[in-house]
Amino acid sequence: MKNKISVLIEKAVNSCVQQKLLGAVDLPYIEVEVPANHDHGDYASNVALILAAQAKQNPRKIAQIIQENLADPENIIARTQIAGPGFLNIFIKENIWQQTLQFIEEKKENFGRSFLGNGKKVQVEFVSANPTGPLHIGHARGAVVGDVITNLLTTVGYAVSKEYYINDAGNQMNNLGKSVLLRYRELLGEKIEFPETCYRGDYIKDIAADVIRKEGNVYFTLDEGKTISYFTGIAGQSILEEIKIDLRDFGVTFDEYFSEKELYKNNGVTKLLDKLQKQGFVYINEETQWAGTSGYGDEKDRVVVRKNGEPTYFAADIAYHQNKFSRGYEMIIDIWGADHHGYMPRLWAGIQALGHDKNELKIILVQLVNLLRGGVPVAMSTRSGEFVTLREVLEEVGKDAARYNFLMRRSDSHLDFDLEIAKKQSNENPVYYVQYAHARICSIMRMAQQEHGIVLPVYKDINPALLNEPEEMTLIKLMARYPEVIEGAAKSLEPHRITFYLNELASVFHSYYNKNKVISDNKELTAARLFLIKAISIVLENALKILGVNAPEKM
RNA sequence: GCGCCCAUGGCUCAGCUGGAUAGAGCGCCAGACUACGAAUCUGGAUGUCGCAAGUUCGAAUCUUGCUGGGCGCACCA
The missing domain is CATH 3.30.1360.70 (Arginyl tRNA synthetase N-terminal domain)
Known part of the structure; x- marks a missing residue:
């Protein structure tokens, strides 16, 4: 319109x-x-x-x-x-608005879809946490934002792939293996002092105990270097499996898991750096290889290969993004924690050196979550093992409430997540407000059919001109706007717009409900209103589906 | 010190990329179930959009400076 x-x-x-x-x-x-x-x-x-x-x-x-x-x-x-x-x-004209109801009926679950993206290939990379421990609440927000941005882009006609980058080649992973080894020796009776760099969560102990159960104490005396890399392998894999399960239960799945190690196969990173060196982007200074990122707006050049010959994370990341582009993606979206913002100019410089335009890579920064319980901050630290895991949040507040809460603010603004409020089934918790509207509509339709023997009407059987109460016009206009809201949210990569829209739609509906009877003695009016609320339920379902939140028929 | 982000009622936040009288929710006060679900609704109070200039028909939105907060500034990832 x-x-x-x-x-x-x-x-x-x-x-x-x-x-x-x-x-x-x-x-x-x-x-x-x-x-x-x-x-x-x-x-x-x-x-x-x-x-x-x-x-x-x-x-x-x-x-x-x-x-x-x-x-x-x-x-x-x-x-x-x-x-x-x-x-x-x-x-x-009012009748033009009323006719949009027919369009919603025709489209049903496709109402809101469009071809804006024209089938363009897009990749969204998110979560990408090192498999050194279970996901915690901080990862959860990024996971939902990435998931919903993907749904949004799919809805408007992009061909989107979701990817998780496994940072499994760096020091952190080595520390993980070492941590398991120390726990292993401790369980076998040795007295151990844990260094600062080691992970001390209970899950490390579990993995070590598992090794003992399966293979006994054979690693107690074996060469430490080999044992660490072995332990790193099994720990990484087992933790990654846990992460996948947690994400799945959170409603988040990926199309690809991409291992950092993959980049090093066949000297991939080295070859790329050689190529970039020929191009003049990479140069050597004092036994160190540098990337000339400052030529593309970064504040200074960055090391890509250390003095000791090891490539940096950044070197691998350039290779990773080259790999992404080589897979045919025309737009790449990275979702990062906001604490990585300083890294953006570097990576943009990297992809430009690869011959890509800066805006082919969009970076969404997700602010860290301030976890509270009843207004009191909950302290967290991965290394010490003090943190609230995603799993615990899921068990305590549930998937729908957790997801919805993470989507209520722009991703780049700080978010207070209060466990007590998120699990409360009350008016302080907006997710129920929207779900309740849907359940209420379902309830009315059930009532109409079961108690009154009414067959739910189709558009051609109703007189849409009867829907002329102010609230009815407001509802119709609001629904007609839905596709625009979706497009706007997709273009700007701002999922929170949908929660605001949903809240408004639910609010107008609740108000309408309290003022007007849907089912009455007037059969014609009843039919028109049943049709109207059916349309509302379609819009609610479509929007909630994008958010990955249920639209329950009963609550 | 340099860079990025933020600053909007008591609290938490929107504000459609420059539009008309700045909006929600929570909390507070007062009301509404012998009618389709009260997890709902109706009404009420609350603002120097951090401060100061500038750009123009028009600024919460853009520019600059200042104040206050968050985060970065590795041969970590």
């Missing part, structure tokens, strides 16, 4: 120019917005204000000229008005 209006205005402006009513102007694109105030119409455009500067005419005058030349071939406009400094306000 919005697009339609935009096109009509554009045509009107062009027509005015042709008729020399307006001087030649170049207009970038027509802004149409939904005004906050209903008196300002269903849509409003500021074209006249934009053109005023170019045309050097009074904006209200221009608006009037456009208004007079506004063609309406489909007969959808009820009236137009010029207001304020020169806004063109447009009111759509």
Whole structure:
């Protein structure tokens, strides 16, 4: 609808120019917005204000000229008005709004889908936590944001792949193996001092105990280096399996798990660095290889190969992103914890050196979560083993409440996550507000069918003109806007817009419900209203599905 | 010291990329179930959009400076 209006205005402006009513102007694109105030119409455009500067005419005058030349071939406009400094306000006919209900019925679960992405291949990489311990609450937010961004992009027609990058080649992993070894020896009776760098969570002990159960004490005396790499392997694998299970129960799955080790096979990283060196991006200085990232806006150049000959994480990351592009993705989205923001210019420099445009890589920063219990902060530290795991959150507050809570704010703003509130089934917890609206609709429809023997109506059997209560018009307009909300959320990669939309839709519905009876003696009206609430339930389901949150029929 | 992000009612946050009278939720006060689910609804109070300039028809939104907070600034990942 919005697009339609935009096109009509554009045509009107062009027509005015042709008729020399307006001087030649170049207009970038027509802004149409939904005004906050209903008196300002269903849509409003500021074209006249934009053109005023170019045309050097009074904006209200221009608006009037456009208004007079506004063609309406489909007969959808009820009236137009010029207001304020020169806004063109447009009111759509009620019956046109009412007809959008038919569209929702036709589309059903596809209402809101579009072809905006045109099948473009996109990859979203997220979570990507080292398999050195179970996922904690901090990872959970990134997991949900990544998952929902993927759903959003899929909904608007992108071909999206979800990937988890396993950082299994660095020091951290070595520390993991060492930690298991120390626990292993401790369990076998040795007295152990744990260094700062070691992981001390109970899960380490479990893994060590498992080794003893299966293989006994054979590693007690074996060569330490070999044992550590062996322990690193089994620990990493077992932890990764746990991570996958936790994520699955959180509703998050991946299409690919990509191991950092993969990049080093066949000297992949070295070969790439050689190539970049020939290109001049990588250079050697004092036995160290550097990448000239400062040439692309980074604050200084970065080491890619250390003095000891080992490549840095960054070197592998350039190779990783080259690998991603080589798999044919036209857009790559990385989701990071906000504490990594300083790394962005470096990586952008890297992909530009690879010959890609900076905006082919979008980086979403997810702020860290402030975990509270009843208003009191909960301290966390992976190494010491003091943390609240994703698993614990799932068990305590449930998947739906957890996911919804993580989606209520923009991802780059800090989020307080209070366990006590998140598990409360009360009005402090917005997820139930939305789910309740859905359950309520289902309940009414059940009642209509079972108690009143009503067959749920289809559009052609109802008289949509009966849906003319103010709340009904508001609901219809709100639903008609849904596809635009999805597109906007997808374009800006901002999932939180959906939760705000849902909250608004649920709110208008609840209010409507309390004021008007759906089921009444008036059969025609009952049918129309049943159809209306059915449409609402479709929109609620579609939106909740994108969020990965259930739309329960009963609660 | 340098860089990035943030600052909006008592609290937690939106604000559609520059629009018209700045909005929600929570909390607080007062009300609504012999009618489809009260996990709901109705009404009420609360603002120098951190401060100061600038850009223009128009600024919470863009620019600059300042104040206050978070985070980065590795041959860690």
